Amino acid sequence: MVYKTTGDVMQGFSRGHTVPYLLESEDLAMGCAMSEATAPLLMSFGRVTSEPDQLAVMLYLSAGGCADEQARQHELEALAALRAMKAEEAEDAMIRQKRASGLAGARYLRGWQHHTAFYGAPGQGECPDFDDEIDEFIYFAGLLSGLQALNAQIQSTSSIGVPMNIGSTVARATSCLENDKWWGAPLALRATVWAMLPGAQPEGEDAFERLAIADEQGEQAGVRLSHVFHAIAAMNKGDEQGLRAVIRAHADSLGNRPSDPQWRMVDKMSTQLMVAISDRMWMENTGHRTPMGRFGRFWDDQPEQVETMNLDDLL
Template sequence: MRSLSIKKWLQQTRWAALAGALIALQGCGVIYKTTGDVLISYGRSEMLPYMMAYDDVRMACITGEAQTPLLMSFERVGSNPNKLGTMVFTTAAACADQLALESELRYMRAVKGGNVNEAQDARIEQKRWAALAAERQLEAYNRMVSEYGEMKEGECPKLKTDFDEMVWLVGNISGVQSLMNDGAADGQVGVPRDIAAKVERNMKCLDNEKWWGVPRGTRAAVWNLLPMLAPPNADAWAELEKSTKIGFDKGVRLSSALYAMSAYSKGDDQRLRKSIRDFAANDKDLDPNYQLLDTIAGSIIQGISDREWTENTGKRTPIGGLGTFWDDKAKSAPTVDINDLL
């Protein structure tokens, strides 16, 4: 009898220990979810506005690379990081974009120098970085879609706050960028080709004036890329010019970068040079709350300028030379009248 009592007591003790462990684990889950909710809320209300006012793209992209796994891990315990995830995956992609550009410039220099092996290696490296950028940008787009849903023609999501609108804006731009980077990477990622049409439709849901001309500018850039998506009698270049002016007036020059990207992709040298010159000339009265977006636009413009300079001279844009070109006529030195000196 006594041995049965001991056995029963041991079984009860085991069950109690197991129950206690389960309760403890559940308690940890609650703590983790609370921590995740607090961290995501902090990221939205404090970290992101601070980052948006920053003018260092490299710092922002490294922050995205470092913080994204931590933020996304709280999804496992019930938090919802989709909105913030759209933003951090986008900033993380900027790092891969920069490295892809450096490899492309190395390729151009190698081609110009006749170094075949160096050129081939640089092109392979460029495609690898472009694929990584496309993966991150596609993830940013997919996070946005997971949060707000797929929209049909004439539909718009419920964008309750400026933050929601910002996520919608950035997520859609990332979708287009993922398509372009996947093309540069020979389709390694397999980005769906219908994203361009979806983005063109989605951008109708944002106020063009409020968001620096970017919604209409993005749509016009898509029209240049895929003319079959343009409405009847649409003038993509006219829309890009209007959007660029709005961006200059409001102090966020993202539409100017869209204009330059369109001109570069179409091989329109005259419009390309004009867009770079105009960007460089409109660097005053920038919006301090969105310096990061303007700086990202600047890095896009700088990258295009560096490609042009490297292809033609073997070296990138000179320091302080953004908006100038290698074949510009040198300004003649002022003449001095000897009579003025006497």
């Protein structure tokens, strides 16, 4: 009885206070470390009380992000080694990247499975009755876990059991969320799936027009998650100019609108992912990451014109 009571209290406290507190934080590394360190403890309470499925969605999404970040760093190391003509170092870094992607995918998949256990099969039947904003956000986080699991499985080049139809499933499930309320992100996620899956785009729709609309909503709300989806869609299309435009828009928006305090971590995570995309582009073309103070600009940009004064008349 003591264990059960403790488990119920820990679950309630984590959902009611820890999760909202972290969402207001801007220290992504600390949130990552917390999820990796406390997930076994918090999940073990499922042995003595009800399974903490909702909490698990957040824990495994965050822990998957930790492994994803490691994979991105290994990828940059591989690109640097390739430019330096160090084939063995490049191969080793690519192997480490695939291993980290496999770990990320396994974590994301667990988050998706807990999401399904709590809310039911997404995209099928009626939408869940949400209790509050955190309930809705965790539902959306579970959809992100599913999509991230598929992406990580592809990056790892190995099967970890992620259903290949998960993209279309997630796209349908976003209709359960109010687009205006959630910074345009549900629409952006849906449009990204349309852009990536052949035949998924409904007749009369344009995925990139929808992404542009979602971008404006995210910028105005101070939660720019839609930029990440837009960038993924542009990369999938091979549209480098479109990708650059999204990165520039994100960088410019950071100076125009601060993060929404309630969802600061989501916005900071979006920026981290956009910087990661920029880093990959810089590394491929210059051999180094995005220089400090240059996010939103590129190695081949023309130097800004400086207005000069003719001093001849003053002499």
